Amino acid sequence: MEQWEAVLFDLDGTLIDSEHFYYRSWQPILAENFGLTIDFDDWLRLFAGHTLLRNIEFLKTNWGIETSEAFMWKETRAAYAQADMRTIALMPHAEEILQQLKNAGKRIALVTSSYQTTVDTVLGHHGLLGYFEFFITRECVTQAKPNPEPYLQAVSRLQMPVAQIVAVEDTATGLRAAQTAGLACIAVSRQAVERARLTAADYIVENLREANDILL
Incomplete structure (x- = not known):
């Protein structure tokens, strides 16, 4: 069993159960403004784990939808605030895994494509901010996942060999970023559609308790 000394967690869909929240916020915007209806599996398969700019480009490429980052930022932020x-x-066992890793003396950090305001709002509400040594958020990088920049920045801050660090991710986007940065990755998803895209991970599990069994 690998002896990892640091664990880098993704946020959305990994530590917090946010994908339904984002789907419920995006679907009315897409339907009312562009006549596009997607279901939750579509959201997971096509949009989850990507940046706002990438999703705007995806809408244009696949449906010919012309919109701007400024418009979608305003609409999505308003929807998030209302919701x-x-x-x-939290995802099941999220606080449990953080506490056990802390008790075991592991270093813990967050590497996410979300903004610091989201991190502060959600993890702050649940009282989990103190578990993390640092946060790599969207503001910290020029290129978000699947580019390896967020993980490379985290490795630089840890000043540890990559062999001692593992990422915990729930999407193919995050998996690609972690592996391109040279990291081992535990993929955790209860969604079958997502697990089917995570076969390149070092481990694939359905929940954080199973991930915890691997980490400790």
Whole structure:
């Protein structure tokens, strides 16, 4: 069994159960403004784990939808505020895995494509900010996942060999970023559609308790 000394967690879909929240916020915007209807599996398969700019480009490429980053930023932020991000629940066993890793003396950091405001709102609401040594958020990087820049920045801050560090991710986008940075990756998803895209991971599990068994 590998002896990892540091664990880099993704946020959305990994530590917090946010994908339904984002789907419920995006779907009315797409339907009302562009006449596009997607279901939750479509969201997971086509949009989850990507940046706003990438999703805008994806809408144009695949459906010919012309919109701007400024418009989608305004619409999505308004939807998130109305829905209240503090209602986003933790993934099962999220606090448990963080506590056990801390007790074991492991270094813990967060590497996410979300903004620091989201991190502060959701993890702050659940009282989990103190578990993390640092946060690599969207503001910190020029290129978000699947580019390896977020993980390379985290490795630089840890000042540890990559062999001692593992990433925990829930999407193919995050997996690609971690592996391109030279990291081992535990993929965790309860969604079958997502697990089918994660076969390149070092381990694939359905929940954080199973991930914890691998880490400790």
